Amino acid sequence: MRAWQYEGGGAPIALNEVAEPQPGPTQVVIDVKAAGLCHSDIMYMETGDAVMPFLPMTQGHENAGVISAIGAEVTGFRIGDVVGVNSAGVQLPLGMFTPGGFADKLAADYRDLARVPAGLDLSLAALATDAGMTSYHAIIKAGGARSGMKVGVIGFGGLGQIGARAAVLAGAQVHVAEMKEDVWPIALEAGVVDCVRDADEWAEDVVNPMAGGSFDLIVDYAGFDTTQKAVNAVKRGGTVVQVGLGKPTMTLITPTILGKTLIGSLGGTVTDIEEVFDLMLRGEITPVYTEIPFDEIGAGLDRLKNNEVTGRLVARFGD
Template sequence: MWAVIGTIIGRRPRMRAWQFEGTGKPIALNEVPDPQPGPGEVIIDVKAAGLCHSDLMYMEIGEATMPFLPMTQGHENAGVISALGAGVEGWKVGDVVGVCSSGVRPPLGMFTHGGFAGKLVANAPDLARVPAGLDLSLAALATDAGMTSYHAIIKAGGATAGMKVGVIGYGGLGQIGTRAAVLTGAEVHVAEMKEEVWGLATAAGAASVVRDAAEWSGQDFDLVVDYAGFDTTQKAIDAVKRGGEVVQVGLGRPTFTIATASILGKRIVGSLGGTVQDIEEVFDLLLRREIEPAYTEIAFEEIGASLERLRNNEVTGRLVARFGD
């Protein structure tokens, strides 16, 4: 009896986590030990986590690249610091933060455990301070959908007043990228197959919306940002003028083919993630309601089924799981 009691007393606290267990398997809800912070790390009690098409991509290619399985997914997170590792400065328990998936360090949910769980380990340099008054669902989606879309169109693409800008895909990223470019004074046009969201694009300030970016061919765009990445990259190249730029963000297909001659005199840039500064700039725009993305809150328990909704293109805007409140 005493041995059993000792085992129970010494057992580390445990939490639930949605984990990828292998190719072809659905994401699983498992019980795992609470994480502990190492030097330079913090523990975050996760309050909100966004669902992303990249989560699905990781489930398709992850077994070949992930350093271990099962892997807790979720790379779009916001919450409250509950513990500090050795050497962490500038942060304290109780601070409300988002976590930057910058690509500089191993990505959450693919090379290290992510935030589809009650707690998350994060590197202190990856933390973005959430301003008072900003809803945590918005804070969570800003750490990836916000950061990635904003960095691509503003920092990588350089959208500014007077430019003719195309946005391919008006989903979780495209809706934020569109509005960010509109705020600069650029003339923004959107290509989106789902006609039910055209009204949202127009309300965000888009000058026009078409179903297929092929309709832009030869229209001398200064910049096209492809947030889709299906059969869209060639169409983006055909739309920009000589000296124009295509920024590729979307990963709808692992490979694509383009006509060699079509890229001559044009620039193609791949944009991955962003920076903590990008996130905090998006936080400010969200707080001031300059950007008001469409999103739907779900429960933590709904993450598995909701990823399937995302896979089946049944989602408008972003899905954000709320838990731990």
């Protein structure tokens, strides 16, 4: 079968022929139908040599498809079920420590499967398993966004667009910091109050940096030079949730974090995925995404790296 793999040495992802996976006792094999492309895939190629247990590694951690084989200990699922896969669940992370879904078939633990409801497009189902789950968990479960809160979202990309909309649905007053002004109309249409280019603008009225700004909650989906800006803008007693991994390290001015909470949010749960599925099926969350063919995954990752993508890229396989 075909598989897009990172081979090591910082080389671009390569399309190879590999053996089809066989299910372990608690695994199913999924015929992949859609796979989202993520900035984390690029990060994995930049850091993978030191941490991946073996190379080449099939990448792709945002997947949906149809079960085609079942292990002996699997319960609750059967061949033909349409599922998405939680890449941050029981099984080691897909595409980083175990083969992912940039391939015709994928082996996944049945406890990491989210049932795709009838009528939900598989591109949406795929991106919901990471961009949806991760952004939703960070802002709703970890951050606790709710009615009456002033919430900031840094980065209105594949994750930020879903997180911002989830907070709007929760009744929060949502503000977005996003450098790409061409996506501002999308943010406003999603119910965001306003947009700025730089989160620094949220802290312009801060007289005492130790006291902070006016935000109850800020979720940073970027992770470049943005974390300190979030800390500056959140008020005393407020929370910053870090999701984005744009840079491998960050520096914070110690006094500015006092009296505030900084949380790192990673992934989420199958329940989070299924809640996002439901919101998508009902049309409450309608993320912007672009479909590409399987053969263009390598070029698609280059587009992501060069910041040439609005929303999410999703590779569609043969249905």
